[in-house]
Amino acid sequence: MEELIKKVAEQIAAAKHIVALTGAGISVESGIPPFRGKGGLWEKFDPMEVAHINSFMSNPEKVWRLLISSMKDLLVSAKPNAAHIGLARLEELGLLKTVITQNIDGLHQMAGSRDVVEFHGSFAWLRCLDCGNRVKTVDIELSQMPPRCECGGIYRPECVFFGESIPMQDLDRSQVAASTCDLMLVVGTSAVVQPAAFMPVIARQSGATIIEINPEPTPLTGTTSTLLVQGKAGKVMRKIIAEVERILADKRQ
Ligand code: APR
Numbered sequence: 001m002e003e004l005i006k007k008v009a010e011q012i013a014a015a016k017h018i019v020a021l022t023g024a025g026i027s028v029e030s031g032i033p034p035f036r037g038k039g040g041l042w043e044k045f046d047p048m049e050v051a052h053i054n055s056f057m058s059n060p061e062k063v064w065r066l067l068i069s070s071m072k073d074l075l076v077s078a079k080p081n082a083a084h085i086g087l088a089r090l091e092e093l094g095l096l097k098t099v100i101t102q103n104i105d106g107l108h109q110m111a112g113s114r115d116v117v118e119f120h121g122s123f124a125w126l127r128c129l130d131c132g133n134r135v136k137t138v139d140i141e142l143s144q145m146p147p148r149c150e151c152g153g154i155y156r157p158e159c160v161f162f163g164e165s166i167p168m169q170d171l172d173r174s175q176v177a178a179s180t181c182d183l184m185l186v187v188g189t190s191a192v193v194q195p196a197a198f199m200p201v202i203a204r205q206s207g208a209t210i211i212e213i214n215p216e217p218t219p220l221t222g223t224t225s226t227l228l229v230q231g232k233a234g235k236v237m238r239k240i241i242a243e244v245e246r247i248l249a250d251k252r253q
Contacts, residue, residue: 004229005236009243011183011249016050016210018096019181020087021199025188029081029234032074036190037216041067053161060154064146068157076138080111083187083213086237087240088112088131093248099213102189102196104159112116117173119196121159130155166195175237178202183209188223190234191218199244200224213237 008060012018016232024034034040035047038242049055050067080088088111092097098115099108104123108116127134130153138156147155160166176185177199182204200210201224210225212218213236221228 001229001231004227004247005239005243008227008229009240009247011209011211012090012095012185013184013244013247015095017181018090018183019177019203019208020090020096020101020186020187021178021189021196022087022099022101022103022108022187023189023191023196024103025190026080026083026233027107027168028188029083029232030078030105030107032078032103032105034190035186036192039102041236047162051162053163056156056161060146060156064142070143071109071123072137072142075106076131078105078107080107081234082241083233083237084108084111084113086241087185089241090244091115093244095244096185097181099172100174100177100196100199102129102193104157107247117170117177119160119170119174121157122169123157123159125158126155127158129156130154134158155238171195174199175202178208179206181206183211186210186212186214186218186220186239188214189218190216191220 028034035042045066051064077217084107091113091224099113100117100119102120103110104120106124124137125134126137128149131151133149179202181203184200186200195215200220204210204224212225212228214231215230217228
């Protein structure tokens with residue numbers, strides 16, 4: 001593993017324009033369960049039942065009660081881990097330009113990343129279905145389900161439900177980022193949900209090197225991605241960043 005960490009760190013230190021694509025796995029070490037695989041949310045709930053826009057519109061109370069209120073408790077207390085912090089450090093070093101995240105937990109921004117595309121929106125804000133008024137999720141009381149705006153309208157989280165399209169500006173920014181990077185780090189995603197999972201394919205087609213960090217292989221492994229560093233994102237990223245800092249320090253001497 002040490003050899004692989006060294007090889008990845010050398011590629012990162014030599015890159016001109018890194019983009020990261022992250023998924024739920026990067027936040028597992030921050031206490032937020034993934035959707036798929038061991039302990040995944042979709043083992044407990046059927047995503048089409050609780051995370052599809054039609055389910056929300058037909059029974060907002062059920063979706064709020066089943067999915068959203070439990071996520072609110074998780075997200076209020078979650079903190080960035082070494083993987084989020086490592087990507088923010090790569091941006092600070094001028095090596096990484098953009099993080100495209102499928103996560104709605106805001107942990108990349110909390111870790112200091114500045115250029116973040118929230119591909120599936122964000123859970124930080126709610127929007128009234130009737131008047132469009134926006135409030136911060138942390139500021140609303142969940143005593144009343146579903147929470148309502150002063151106008152009486154129901155609040156919905158500003159995340160992208162299944163059955164909804166990715167906001168055009170986010171899709172566009174992600175496609176541009178994927179087609180202009182020379183290295184894409186794909187961290188903690190099962191790479192099964194489109195169009196997010198197509199970003200590494202766009203990057204590869206544009207000549208970029210694709211490196212995955214994940215305890216498990218994914219459909220990208222061995223086809224689109226050049227390397228898979230098999231391990232937990234926080235643990236692996238900590239080692240990679242330490243090696244990158246060492247390489248850069250040597251270069252400066
Ligand atoms: N470090 C890195 N990767 C991990 C870790 C960890 N500690 N723990 C689990 N993983 C990996 C799993 O092996 C899996 O490949 O993270 C991935 C989690 O996959 P999913 O739960 O499917 O999450 P994600 O890929 O982000 O899902 C995409 O599906 O349900 C929708 O909107 C939801 O954005 C989500 C999208």
